[in-house]
Amino acid sequence: MNARVLPLCATIAIFLLAYLFCYIQFPAMLSTRVIGNLLTDNAYLGIVAVGMTVVILSGGIDLSVGSVIAFSGVFVAVLLRETDLHPLVVFVLLLAITSAFGAAMGGLIHALAMPSFIVTLAGMFLARGAAYMLTIDSVPIDHVFYDEVLQDAYWRMPGGGRLTLIGIVMLLSVLAGMVLAHRTRFGTAVFALGGGEHTARLMGVSVGRTTVQIYAFSGFMAGLAGIVFSIYTGSGYPLATVGTELTAIATVVIGGTLLTGGAGFVFGTLIGVLTMGLIQTYIVFDGTLSSWWTKIAIGLLLLLFIMLQKGILLLGRRRRTALG
Amino acid sequence: MLLKISELTKTFPGTLALDGVRFDLKAGEVHALLGENGAGKSTLIKCLTGVHQRDHGRIELDGQDISPASTHEAQDLGIGTVYQEVNLLPNLTVAENLTFGRQETRFGMIRTGRMRADAEEMLRGYGLDHVNVGRELATYSVAIQQIIAIARAVALSGKILILDEPTASLDARETETLFDVIRNLRDQGLGIIFVSHFLDQVFELSDRLTVLRNGRHIVTADTAETSRLDLVHHMLGHELQEAEARGTRRAVGEEVIRVRGLGRRGKIDPFDLTVHAGEVIGLAGLLGSGRTETADVLFGRTPPDRGTATDADGEIDLGSPRAAIAAGFGYAPEDRKTDGIIADLSIRENIALALQARRGWASPISRSEQRALADGYIRTLDIRTTDAEKAVGDLSGGNQQKVVLARWLAMNPRFLILDEPTRGIDVGAHAEILKLIGELTEKGMSILLISSEFDELIAASDRVIVVRDRAHISELTGEQIETDRIIAAIATDDAAQGAAP
Numbered sequence: 001m002n003a004r005v006l007p008l009c010a011t012i013a014i015f016l017l018a019y020l021f022c023y024i025q026f027p028a029m030l031s032t033r034v035i036g037n038l039l040t041d042n043a044y045l046g047i048v049a050v051g052m053t054v055v056i057l058s059g060g061i062d063l064s065v066g067s068v069i070a071f072s073g074v075f076v077a078v079l080l081r082e083t084d085l086h087p088l089v090v091f092v093l094l095l096a097i098t099s100a101f102g103a104a105m106g107g108l109i110h111a112l113a114m115p116s117f118i119v120t121l122a123g124m125f126l127a128r129g130a131a132y133m134l135t136i137d138s139v140p141i142d143h144v145f146y147d148e149v150l151q152d153a154y155w156r157m158p159g160g161g162r163l164t165l166i167g168i169v170m171l172l173s174v175l176a177g178m179v180l181a182h183r184t185r186f187g188t189a190v191f192a193l194g195g196g197e198h199t200a201r202l203m204g205v206s207v208g209r210t211t212v213q214i215y216a217f218s219g220f221m222a223g224l225a226g227i228v229f230s231i232y233t234g235s236g237y238p239l240a241t242v243g244t245e246l247t248a249i250a251t252v253v254i255g256g257t258l259l260t261g262g263a264g265f266v267f268g269t270l271i272g273v274l275t276m277g278l279i280q281t282y283i284v285f286d287g288t289l290s291s292w293w294t295k296i297a298i299g300l301l302l303l304l305f306i307m308l309q310k311g312i313l314l315l316g317r318r319r320r321t322a323l324g
Numbered sequence: 325m326l327l328k329i330s331e332l333t334k335t336f337p338g339t340l341a342l343d344g345v346r347f348d349l350k351a352g353e354v355h356a357l358l359g360e361n362g363a364g365k366s367t368l369i370k371c372l373t374g375v376h377q378r379d380h381g382r383i384e385l386d387g388q389d390i391s392p393a394s395t396h397e398a399q400d401l402g403i404g405t406v407y408q409e410v411n412l413l414p415n416l417t418v419a420e421n422l423t424f425g426r427q428e429t430r431f432g433m434i435r436t437g438r439m440r441a442d443a444e445e446m447l448r449g450y451g452l453d454h455v456n457v458g459r460e461l462a463t464y465s466v467a468i469q470q471i472i473a474i475a476r477a478v479a480l481s482g483k484i485l486i487l488d489e490p491t492a493s494l495d496a497r498e499t500e501t502l503f504d505v506i507r508n509l510r511d512q513g514l515g516i517i518f519v520s521h522f523l524d525q526v527f528e529l530s531d532r533l534t535v536l537r538n539g540r541h542i543v544t545a546d547t548a549e550t551s552r553l554d555l556v557h558h559m560l561g562h563e564l565q566e567a568e569a570r571g572t573r574r575a576v577g578e579e580v581i582r583v584r585g586l587g588r589r590g591k592i593d594p595f596d597l598t599v600h601a602g603e604v605i606g607l608a609g610l611l612g613s614g615r616t617e618t619a620d621v622l623f624g625r626t627p628p629d630r631g632t633a634t635d636a637d638g639e640i641d642l643g644s645p646r647a648a649i650a651a652g653f654g655y656a657p658e659d660r661k662t663d664g665i666i667a668d669l670s671i672r673e674n675i676a677l678a679l680q681a682r683r684g685w686a687s688p689i690s691r692s693e694q695r696a697l698a699d700g701y702i703r704t705l706d707i708r709t710t711d712a713e714k715a716v717g718d719l720s721g722g723n724q725q726k727v728v729l730a731r732w733l734a735m736n737p738r739f740l741i742l743d744e745p746t747r748g749i750d751v752g753a754h755a756e757i758l759k760l761i762g763e764l765t766e767k768g769m770s771i772l773l774i775s776s777e778f779d780e781l782i783a784a785s786d787r788v789i790v791v792r793d794r795a796h797i798s799e800l801t802g803e804q805i806e807t808d809r810i811i812a813a814i815a816t817d818d819a820a821q822g823a824a825p
Binding site: 196203262 | 395396411412413414415416420421424425427429432433434436460
């Protein structure tokens with residue numbers, strides 16, 4: 001089998017096994033209700049993880065996304081409270097801002113030849129600070145469009161589960177991410193950057209433009225995740241989603257993407273997100289376990305995947321030397 | 325004439341890299357470009373491929389003046405390059421690598437089927453029908469990757485193909501496959517520039533050859549009419565004055581280390597080496613012949629995959645530099661800037677480094693001890709510095725080399741490998757380091773001296789081992805150690821030795 005799809009297969013296998021385990025313990029977990037909730041509850045995480053996947057595939061990292069989500073929620077809430085703008089107009093404004101923010105970080109990363117870690121760390125503080133400048137309180141969103149359209153739109157699946165609007169947005173984001181990463185020239189350039197910047201440049205990748213595009217995309221997805229999060233919670237709060245960037249990175253790695261870049265699948269990230277959601281759901285169903293067990297399970301899964309990736313790398317190297 | 329370069333001159337700050345060089349290339353020939361380090365081969369190639377801009381001179385392609393400003397422009401003009409390290413992306417598929425940047429799209433989406441078909445079309449005629457273009461490049465051997473790189477370069481450019489050390493990481497069978505591909509391309513009318521250190525390959529493959537030395541054009545000749553001896557003379561040139569032999573070649577001491585059949589696939593063929601106490605063994609050969617590879621294997625930098633090394637106490641573990649150091653080996657590598665010193669640390673810290681590593685971090689060497697150590701060596705080796713706290717990066721090349729030496733002397737090794745210890749240092753320091761080598765051996769230390777300057781080897785060595793094409797081919801002792809014999813050994817035809825590269 002091709003070593004490249006091995007992590008993806010492992011991800012899917014682990015998810016299915018985990019689901020089977022849950023089903024045996026709590027047969028009720030295999031229902032469209034649970035699946036619908038799984039998608040709704042993790043919609044914002046899934047969306048931001050798609051952006052993160054593209055960044056990590058290129059060999060970078062984006063630490064700003066958690067703060068950008070919080071900023072987005074606050075921005076939307078405050079603008080809807082202070083002005084008469086329609087939410088859709090506010091969304092467009094917000095996505096323009098977060099994309100530009102991402103693009104600016106990408107530009108700095110390229111122009112200063114700085115590690116993405118440092119630049120997006122600065123971006124993380126900036127975005128969080130900007131959220132606080134707008135308000136220090138939790139601002140409820142009280143708009144008829146929110147209450148009656150965004151939060152109420154769903155498709156009733158067979159079995160009674162609700163596939164909500166934000167769940168659908170998440171699935172569409174994953175689909176868009178898959179096309180972008182695996183089926184476009186931009187995607188090939190992203191993989192090329194992850195494979196080696198010097199070589200990518202020699203092969204004709206416009207490194208600067210691609211870097212800007214990558215972080216703009218991540219910023220856009222973080223903005224979209226922020227909108228979804230505001231719909232999910234019905235409010236904007238500057239202290240929200242602290243550490244979400246790390247959770248997103250974890251889902252990307254559990255999804256089988258190589259943390260050093262150059263190899264992975266966007267679809268795997270969806271499975272990674274669902275695996276995390278599954279663990280949380282299990283803990284809710286169990287009722288006796290502390291929710292901190294989620295973190296422990298995720299930590300163990302991460303460790304497993306990092307070792308798996310290392311193992312695959314070693315295996316590939318050994319096979320190649322054997323072939324000569 | 326497909327390509328005609330005349331009066332090409334290029335200066336870098338402080339050096340004249342190319343001085344009025346001429347070079348030409350016909351369609352349908354393989355033209356070898358030869359020269360030692362610093363001869364100007366790379367600069368010539370880089371001027372041609374748009375990496376550097378020339379200062380003077382003309383480059384004519386098909387009778388048109390060209391001055392490519394980037395590798396892309398050169399590629400569009402028809403000049404493609406394949407480097408020693410494959411410049412493709414191992415994590416992409418073969419098809420993506422071949423069609424990179426030119427994939428057909430529909431509604432912004434790559435047409436995968438079309439891309440594969442294009443890639444298969446590009447690979448036709450290279451004997452790679454078994455390659456699945458949908459698989460990652462990394463799953464194939466370096467030789468196949470190399471051929472895929474050539475296929476891409478030919479498809480993208482199509483007039484001139486520059487091969488820069490393409491065989492450096494291939495074995496004999498792979499090299500032969502590659503040569504078949506190259507000959508095939510030549511017969512199709514491509515002009516091929518072949519840069520290689522391997523003289524056998526130059527004679528096997530090329531139609532004509534050009535030798536550069538110190539940025540100057542030395543000779544262009546038909547390969548068939550050139551002898552190996554002439555070629556080596558052209559490459560080494562004036563450095564070949566008769567060197568004064570070491571005044572007294574001493575009687576050898578007792579045997580301390582015995583190496584049998586040590587080697588590593590793709591690096592250096594198995595060799596035997598017997599080291600006696602207090603002797604200097606010289607290692608002579610052209611660039612890329614296997615000198616440094618020998619040192620790397622002996623020191624565990626690239627651990628040997630066959631053979632043994634033994635001493636009076638039994639087998640010596642050469643699995644890693646750490647193990648080699650524990651066995652009393654020392655190694656001052658060729659590139660001291662990247663491998664030898666830590667430029668930002670002080671002289672004191674650099675000297676104490678290896679000793680500290682051996683003692684383990686649990687028993688730190690006190691600052692005053694370090695200081696005494698450093699001051700001692702600054703005095704005995706005459707390191708010119710204001711004090712021991714100066715950063716090593718601020719010293720001159722010769723003094724940096726002395727710091728590297730001091731570090732190893734502090735370890736008191738029994739066997740010290742010095743790879744090009746006098747490279748890039750001035751004449752005075754040069755003599756001092758040679759003198760130092762003599763003093764060290766008097767105390768019983770054995771030294772393996774690697775140098776591209778034959779007079780230096782002749783002056784310092786008790787015996788000289790000649791390496792070529794990654795194999796030890798002969799050993800000269802006593803009166804035999806003279807420049808002509810070394811050259812003759814390097815230039816011997818391979819048939820006599822029976823070892824193909």
